[in-house]
Amino acid sequence: MQFIRLYGRVLGLLAADRWVAWGLALSALALAGLQFLEPVLFGRVVDLLSRSSSLGEQALWAEAATLLLVWGSVGLAGIGANVAVSLLADRMAHRNRLRMMNRYFSHVLSLPLAFHGDVQSGRLMKVMLVGSDNLFGMWLSFFREHLITFISALVLLPLTLVLNWRLGLILIVLVVVFTLVTAFVIRKTQAAQMQVERFHTRLAGNAQDALSNVMVVQSFTRLRSEAKQFSDIMRQVLDHQFPVLNWWAVVSVMTRACSTLTVIGIFVLGTVLHVRGQATVGDIVSFMGFATLLISRMEGAVAFISHLLFQAPALEEFFQVIDTRSTVPEKPDALDLPRSTGHVRFDHVGFAYPGGSRILADIDFDAPPGSTIALVGQTGAGKSTAMSLLQRLWDPVEGAVTLDGHDLRDITLESLRRNIGVVFQESMLFNRTIRENLLVGRPEASQEEIERACRLAEAHDFITRQPQGYDTMVGERGASLSGGQRQRLAIARALLKDPPVLILDEATSALDAATEARVQVALRNLMEGRTTFIIAHRLSTVREANTIMVFENGKVMERGTFEELVAADGRFAALVKTQLMGAQVPVAG
Structure with a gap:
């Protein structure tokens, strides 16, 4: 399934931190085990209290102290494991988010002008920011919460069959129903959400296009037209988004209904088994704890999957850009x-x-x-x-x-x-200081070399008249300078680079x-x-x-x-x- 493939690729990006990821996985396994033990211990306490009349006071306190000591140890271990998971997961997610932003940024800058001529810069920025944020959220939630859910469902859930296979079957049925309902809704909504994301991309592209040509918008009285075009796309976003939200609202209602039915089923079946002598009161209490824990985990997993579905188109766009190959590949x-x-x-x-x-x-x-x-x-x-x-x-x-x-x-x-040095018809300047613009082609140049290049380019005099001289900000695209000044800066920049061609x-x-x-x-x-x-x-x-x-x-x-x-x-x-x-x-x- 495309959905699973995408999720696998997101986790595969953590290869550089694989040892940290393995450590988090082991911590998640420990947490799942500790959480499994808590309902068991609670059930044992209930059983102890139910037969307290048949025990002497000294024996009762001794057994109770042992259970409480074990329970306290489990609780402290759980707190420690949670702290470790939170710290490691947070740091790993932050580190890899910035790493992927850097990889994306460097890759896009290296792509030829043919690519940039076809793709709006506003879209590229939106894809980078949204994509990296979504990666961060997925990594964090996976290692903090959903890996534990996965382990609980695949490894620890079968252990409930050892405690009482009849009550354990109810929990397994609950997990199966959750999985089937979620898979059905994903199939129904995946294509629609992809269309929603395309409209979001158009919004970003149109906004960037209008803002970068604001002078044209104002000169040609395009304010209402541009605003109307923006509103039209917003309406299309909502028209496509609402059906998706409706389906996931149905999932939420159904999962809540299944959860309620599961708790009722455990209570009813547990009562019958208790009457027949096939389950103790402690078993029933333990399975009620299992059900509550599992329901909480499954609801969180469903919320995560729905969130992932909404994020999937943005992640697909992010990977499409990352996967774009240059039309001028470099030989090894x-x-x-x-x-x-x-x-x-x-x-x-x-x-x-x-x-x-x-x-x-x-x-x-x-x-x-x-x-x-x-x-x-x-x-x-x-x-x-x-x-x-x-x-x-x-x-x-x-x-x-x-x-x-x-x-x-x-x-x-x-x-x-x-x-090779190039002086373009439109002198392209960064929204940085004059000095930073001059150093683009030769970052190590000294102040003396900078001034020599500027004198040769007939630029030194007008630069020294600027408010902060060489440290004056030039504005976006050099807006604070005249056309001739911008062009002389571009020539000085090429002189400083000193190219033979x-x-x-x-x-x-x-x-x-x-x-x-x-x-x-x-x-x-x-x-x-x-x-x-x-x-x-x-x-x-x-x-x-x-x-x-x-x-x-x-x-x-x-x-x-x-x-x-x-x-x-x-x-x-x-x-x-x-x-x-x-x-x-x-x-x-």
């Missing part, structure tokens, strides 16, 4: 590449997304160390896709991309990306002319001595490139220097004329 014997010389080659590269049509075809070029290569062309021509292959966000379906003669698939991802992905296209002029100075400092790839729509920014490649429909249609391509009067020349006509600026060269 991958090379940890030291600092590269920056020699990049695309060797007849072709690429298509899984199940999609060809996006790149026969891309073949060589970029010697220190050269500057510009990629130009219309949107969707394949420029950014080619640079995605250089960062190994995808693997080519034909040919190979190499760095210093090594196929990128033979290099560890960490060492590959350590050798650099990708400038529309690094100045979102800036005004005055800001772009300052950023271009910083970019020239950044490009010096590095193999640089420039993706640009503004053709004036690629004039100094050693080679310009014109992409069209996933192919390189032209290549050469700026002057050579303009003189050829082909596609590149047409693009230059179009831009110059649009800007109403005279053509030079």
Whole structure:
């Protein structure tokens, strides 16, 4: 059953703490045994009192003292075992909850951009937080309570048959009825609860989507529409949740009825057996204690199972993310590449997304160390896709991309990306201090190195004017800084990383002319001595490139220097004329 398989996997995550888990299991066995002894001892006390008239006072007190001493010892041992279970279970559950959060977080960060493009960040956060909390609750409740119930049902319950098999059969029937009713309701409600969890995920995704685009929501007066969409999903959650709750309410009523009938049955059958001389009053009292204990345990188990059913979809989502495999797997014997010389080659590269049509075809070029290569062309021509292959966000379906003669698939991802720096069109900053954002690519850099990089990036002066200088918080996505300031920080970050290969992905296209002029100075400092790839729509920014490649429909249609391509009067020349006509600026060269 899928339900049992999921539960088994949750417990299997504790493999690192298996010795603690075994210790808890032994403690649970001891607790189950001690709890089994208490009704037995109570029954023996009742039997002793019922025959007290036939015993002498001295014999009565001696036997009573022995029973009370044993009972007290059992009680103290039970308290000790409970304390041990609580402490060990709590610590193990907390430790493994954080361990699984760390594993999930690290795994999601390592997944390629293709995964993140398809999955909302709000959903990923919700899956991590809810999933890890559910794991914590399951581990804690299993070792604190439900392992004892399991042991009692499978091991100790048959021992009641030794005491009185007729009364023991009633308890076994009770357990069977509990199990059958619970299994039936699980089958009836499992699919519905999965649907409820899907709606919960949509709620989290829609909320994150609206909050991350709050400016659009307010500017386009989407407040009512977004709120209504949220309310509609909430109604669907309730419509699907209520039938599930109804079924479990029925289970609660039925289990309570079974419990009452069991107690009545033990009393009636015990009375009959007592009259026939087949059971003592102490036996009846002991079995009443067994029934009360077992009913309490079974009701707790049913509540736990119903809770687990509600948690199962969230846990399934958690494991789905954990099980997601990267589209760019790393070889076990991958090379940890030291600092590269920056020699990049695309060797007849072709690429298509899984199940999609060809996006790149026969891309073949060589970029010697220190050269500057510009990629130009219309949107969707394949420029950014080619640079995605250089960062190994995808693997080519034909040919190979190499760095210093090594196929990128033979290099560890960490060492590959350590050798590549990227300055994006949208400077992506963390909601942290300026210093922390700069240290992203090189955490060990000194203050002197940080300031040198910022001066080269034309950023030091505006940073020192900030309220706390380098320790100023930049806000979410760098909201407290202007576009030019954010971009110069991104350039300083790349300078500090000092990569031999650099990708400038529309690094100045979102800036005004005055800001772009300052950023271009910083970019020239950044490009010096590095193999640089420039993706640009503004053709004036690629004039100094050693080679310009014109992409069209996933192919390189032209290549050469700026002057050579303009003189050829082909596609590149047409693009230059179009831009110059649009800007109403005279053509030079």
